[in-house]
Amino acid sequence: MARITASVYTSHVPAIGAALDLGKSDEPYWKKVFDGYEFSKRWMRENKPDVVFLVYNDHANAFSLELIPTFAIGTAAEYEIADEGYGPRPVPKVIGHPELAAHIAQSVIQDDFDLTIVNRMPVDHGLTVPLSLMCGQPKAWPCPVIPFAVNVVQYPVPSGRRCFNLGRAIRKAVESYDEPLNVHIWGTGGMSHQLQGPRAGLINAEWDNRFLDRLIAEPEALSKMPHIEYVREAGSEGIELVMWLIARGAMSDNAPRVRHRFFHVPASNTAVGHLILENT
Amino acid sequence: MALDKPYKNIPGTTIFDAEQSRKGYWLNQFCMSLMKADNRARFKADERAYLDEWPMTEEQKQGVLARDLNRCIAAGGNIYFLAKIGATDGKSFQQMAGSMTGMSEEEYRQMMIKGGRSVEGNRFLGEDGDAQSHRQPQGAAGRKGA
Numbered sequence: 276m277a278r279i280t281a282s283v284y285t286s287h288v289p290a291i292g293a294a295l296d297l298g299k300s301d302e303p304y305w306k307k308v309f310d311g312y313e314f315s316k317r318w319m320r321e322n323k324p325d326v327v328f329l330v331y332n333d334h335a336n337a338f339s340l341e342l343i344p345t346f347a348i349g350t351a352a353e354y355e356i357a358d359e360g361y362g363p364r365p366v367p368k369v370i371g372h373p374e375l376a377a378h379i380a381q382s383v384i385q386d387d388f389d390l391t392i393v394n395r396m397p398v399d400h401g402l403t404v405p406l407s408l409m410c411g412q413p414k415a416w417p418c419p420v421i422p423f424a425v426n427v428v429q430y431p432v433p434s435g436r437r438c439f440n441l442g443r444a445i446r447k448a449v450e451s452y453d454e455p456l457n458v459h460i461w462g463t464g465g466m467s468h469q470l471q472g473p474r475a476g477l478i479n480a481e482w483d484n485r486f487l488d489r490l491i492a493e494p495e496a497l498s499k500m501p502h503i504e505y506v507r508e509a510g511s512e513g514i515e516l517v518m519w520l521i522a523r524g525a526m527s528d529n530a531p532r533v534r535h536r537f538f539h540v541p542a543s544n545t546a547v548g549h550l551i552l553e554n555t
Numbered sequence: 556m557a558l559d560k561p562y563k564n565i566p567g568t569t570i571f572d573a574e575q576s577r578k579g580y581w582l583n584q585f586c587m588s589l590m591k592a593d594n595r596a597r598f599k600a601d602e603r604a605y606l607d608e609w610p611m612t613e614e615q616k617q618g619v620l621a622r623d624l625n626r627c628i629a630a631g632g633n634i635y636f637l638a639k640i641g642a643t644d645g646k647s648f649q650q651m652a653g654s655m656t657g658m659s660e661e662e663y664r665q666m667m668i669k670g671g672r673s674v675e676g677n678r679f680l681g682e683d684g685d686a687q688s689h690r691q692p693q694g695a696a697g698r699k700g701a
Contacts, residue, residue, distance in 0.1 A: 289648060304668075335635040339587045340580055360590055360642025428635055430562075430572040467671075471634045472625060473693065474567030474686035475652040476663060478671025503561045507678050511568050541667040543649045 277375070277449045277456035281322065282522040282531075283315070284490070284550040285408055287331060287463045289400040290543035292364055295407050308547055311537035312408045318534060318551060319409045319417070324459040326372045327420045328379075328445065330521045331401035331463045332427045334359070337393075343429055344391035346441065348383075349398075349422035350376040357397035366403050366412075372419040375452055379421070382448035388441050398422055405463045408549075427464065427515050432502065435517045439498035442524020449525070462522030464515025466538075467508070468545035477510040478546050484538060486516060487548060491533055494523040512545075527554045564679055567686035571633040579631020582615040586636040595643045624655050657692020 294305040336357040338344065351371050356363040380392055402422055410417055426432055433441075442460075449458050466483040469475050486509075489497040498520050505514045531552035539547045562570040569575065576583075585606065588594045598605040606616045618626035619640060627637050634651070641651040653663030666672060676684025685693055 293647075335583070335587065335633070335639075336590070340576060340583050340636075358590060360595075360639045428571065428633060429576050430570055469568065469672075470648065470652045471628055472567040472569055472655055472686070473657070473688075473691050474565070474672065474677055475655050476666055476672040477674060477677065477686070478667075479674045480670065482674075506562055506568070506570065507565055508674060511565075511570060540670050543647070544652045544667060544671075546671070 277452040277454060277458055279446055279449050279458045279460055279525050279554065280324070281459050281534075281551065281553045282526050283405070283409060283459060283461040284519050284522060284548065284552075285405050285461070285463055286465055286542065286545055286547045286549070287401045287404040288542045288545045288547065289359070289404065292400050292404045292407055293361075295412065296365055307539055308542050311539055311547070311549055314535050315409055315549065315551060316411055323417055325456040326375055326418055326458050328423060328449075328458060328460045328525075329402055329405065329420050329463070330423045330425060330461060330518045331405070332515060332518065333396075333424045334399055334401060335428060336399040337396045337424070340429075343426050344393075344424070345426045345433055346388065347391040347393045347396070347424040348376055348380050349393050349396050349424075350380060351394045351396065354396055354398045354422060356403060357399040359399055364400065364403055366407060367415045369398055369402065369406075369416060369422065370419045372421050375449075375456065375458075376421045378452050379445060379448040382451060383441070383444045386444040386447065388444055393424075396422060396424070401463060405461055423521070425518050425521070427517065430502075432514055432517060434502065435498040435500055435520050438517045438520040439494060439524040442521040442526075445521070446525040446527075460522045460525045462519035464518050465509070465513055466516060466546040466548040467510050467513045469510030470512050470544055474510070476544055478540050479509050479513075480538070480540055480546060482508045483546050483548055487536065487538065487550060490519060490523055490550070491531065491552065494520065498524070523552075526552060529555050531555060566677055566680050566682070566684065566688065569628050575631050576633070577631070579615070579633065581609050581611045582619070582627065582630060582632050583636035585609045585611060585619075586632070586639040589639040589643050598643065622654070624651060628655075656694070657696045658694035659696075662694040
């Protein structure tokens, strides 16, 4: 039987990818960000999963306004790296896990979550920056990845509550898969940031840290927070944090072990938050 | 019954909802076309001619030509789509975000290094934070006018 053993949460700022790709990770500005992931890279090597289920959002790369799926699960064998306008990031292509992905799609849809099934989807920085932060710059990613894209670009985005319950359905789906796979689930995006208008550059470190506390200790209560609070307190793009609740909902109901916690301002326009939680 | 849109009372912020998306459809789809190198080259060679191939409003075209991202957002643009124009121009996301505040690139960068923009006074319209309309443009550009 497959099981989810751990969850990882991290921001996915594009400039972090650019800093790494352009060899700037030792510059003082960026070193402060990357130092927060040194433990994580070791942990990843020592606790290598068989599959990562990676929750992220597409930033108008795979999906234009022609098609806006609220939840899209990648069931392909592999995924190309998106050209976001600067040329594709020089990172390995992403290998999928079509069997587990199809199993999860079938289980979760029968559990009343209407996923969109995607077999061709270039993956953007939302997915590749977390992989780079957790795995460094390998020739190939250490394991297959199931991309799970959430619409947080056009309102309304799914509620925190819906995301949390979807996580629970994903947990149930993974646990009914026959092969004994060790699965990690990652929730990415956030933390506080706003990329538009005269309010661009908004950061709310106090709110972010409270979010981290509550994500660890009382995720179900946290999932009831309405959209407007994310936007007002953490910036229009801070709404990405609802995706963290999918990963958290997929964890067991027991209190998790906090293996790592990191918070830093800024990376470009954004507050960087990061957690590693293990199931106990 | 009208839908509840509580996000209308946040200063300096336009939420990209169905209404904005409908208004900005062709502006955003034009932006998507810039993901192809050939289209970027054609756009750069004659911006006006390239824009005229799209059923965009004149206001949207003027916003793009002026690289005025606030104007583009008011006309239905979304920042992740508009970022393709910035990428075509070789701009970073920080340069694009900063351009909407009126601050210089260096002023905006320094604000971020110091911990970013405070939420105090910037939660609701009518407060006195730096994102409120009566305090634009921000930075030295605003002080000059004062």
